Amino acid sequence: MRAARLIKMVLLLQARPSMTAAELARELEVSERTVARDVLSLSEAGVPVYADRGRAGGYRLIGGYRTRLTGLGRSEAEALFLSGVPTALREMGLADAASAARLKVSAALRPELRDAASGAAQRFHLDAPGWYQEPEPPELLPAIADAVWDDRRITARYLRKDTEVERELEPYGLVLKAGVWYLAARVDGDYRVYRVDRFTAVAADEGVGAGATAAEAVGAVGAAAASDGRFSRDESFDLPAFWAERAAQFARSILREEVLLRLSARGVRRLPYVTERAAAREAIARAQAADGPDEQGRLTVTLAVESAEVAYAQLLSLGPEGEILAPGELRARMAAAARRTAALYA
Numbered sequence: 001m002r003a004a005r006l007i008k009m010v011l012l013l014q015a016r017p018s019m020t021a022a023e024l025a026r027e028l029e030v031s032e033r034t035v036a037r038d039v040l041s042l043s044e045a046g047v048p049v050y051a052d053r054g055r056a057g058g059y060r061l062i063g064g065y066r067t068r069l070t071g072l073g074r075s076e077a078e079a080l081f082l083s084g085v086p087t088a089l090r091e092m093g094l095a096d097a098a099s100a101a102r103l104k105v106s107a108a109l110r111p112e113l114r115d116a117a118s119g120a121a122q123r124f125h126l127d128a129p130g131w132y133q134e135p136e137p138p139e140l141l142p143a144i145a146d147a148v149w150d151d152r153r154i155t156a157r158y159l160r161k162d163t164e165v166e167r168e169l170e171p172y173g174l175v176l177k178a179g180v181w182y183l184a185a186r187v188d189g190d191y192r193v194y195r196v197d198r199f200t201a202v203a204a205d206e207g208v209g210a211g212a213t214a215a216e217a218v219g220a221v222g223a224a225a226a227s228d229g230r231f232s233r234d235e236s237f238d239l240p241a242f243w244a245e246r247a248a249q250f251a252r253s254i255l256r257e258e259v260l261l262r263l264s265a266r267g268v269r270r271l272p273y274v275t276e277r278a279a280a281r282e283a284i285a286r287a288q289a290a291d292g293p294d295e296q297g298r299l300t301v302t303l304a305v306e307s308a309e310v311a312y313a314q315l316l317s318l319g320p321e322g323e324i325l326a327p328g329e330l331r332a333r334m335a336a337a338a339r340r341t342a343a344l345y346a
Helices: 002-015 021-028 032-044 074-080 086-091 095-108 116-123 141-150 214-226 239-254 265-274 277-290 308-321 328-344
Strands: 049-052 058-061 154-160 163-177 180-187 190-195 199-204 257-263 299-305 322-326
Touching: 002 021, 002 032, 002 058, 002 095, 021 032, 021 058, 032 049, 141 163, 141 180, 141 199, 163 190, 163 239, 180 239, 190 239, 239 277, 257 265, 257 308, 265 277, 265 299, 265 308, 277 299, 299 308, 308 322, 308 328, 322 328
Parallel strands: none
Antiparallel strands: 049 058, 154 163, 154 199, 163 180, 180 190, 257 299, 257 322
16 A cells, blocks of 8 residues: 555656645655655665755755656556446445556656646546536446456445345446436346346355345455356347447336327427437427428327326426327316416416
8 A cells, every 4th residue: 555655656756847745645645744755765766856945945856756657557548448447446445546547658758748637637527427417426436446447346235126136247338328327237138127226235156145234245355356167258249239228128128008198399309308218309200201380380290108107297397289189088187286276376
């Protein structure tokens, strides 16, 4: 741990002209006294670290010293490809590896290019979770991520509705969708998708029994690294393509009911933003290709919805721009809501 910190200190000083003890302490997450001790250790090891005194002082490397400790490790290289997704890195336990990788890349660049990383970070940022959400990272995510990186089988317990089920999985990949983590895994020769926050225990091989706690399971995946539990990955597996296909299948599978809806021109424009977008666009396209708008400029569409309850909540936001024609029960419910709303503003 200390050796890694010393290497990181050298890389920091190599990437910047000078750093104060406070800046180094903040970057390394140690005290300023520890920084001073580490600087002394580097000097004793032959690294020419010089301390400038005074208000504008700090530590710097003498004479353009450059370390050769810039080779990327496996986890650092993997983390580097995810460095534009800081939340995902942090939740998977890869933030430190990504930081070290960025420092090594910076150390390998010419001095005039060393601001490239900070320049990019100031110009592009990916905020994965949806609005009005503060998702809690799943406790078992780092353990599952370790197994994914290492192509290692896991025995997992997860909640299926109100029942806890145990399965042996070959974890192929992780997907972060609107702040929710999903695992794509192969089980019994078939690829399936699992929500990571529904896992209650994860163990590599037989490292943890069925009744293991989450904390024990997290430790077990790391402890099992020396065991022979790896699976042979199907190199033809394409995670983005698999996810796109399954996401489309899921969206279609939950749309089990239909609503007959008459829309104004404004309602046509708004419909994709209040309900399932693909279903809305398909419904509008079919209606426009068939009969088109009526003499009042309104378009009658048959919209696939998840349920009458979901449709009520979604389509209520259209207000007078959408009129439900069928089913009758939903039309009556919308009419009652309209009367209550009108009474409030009478």
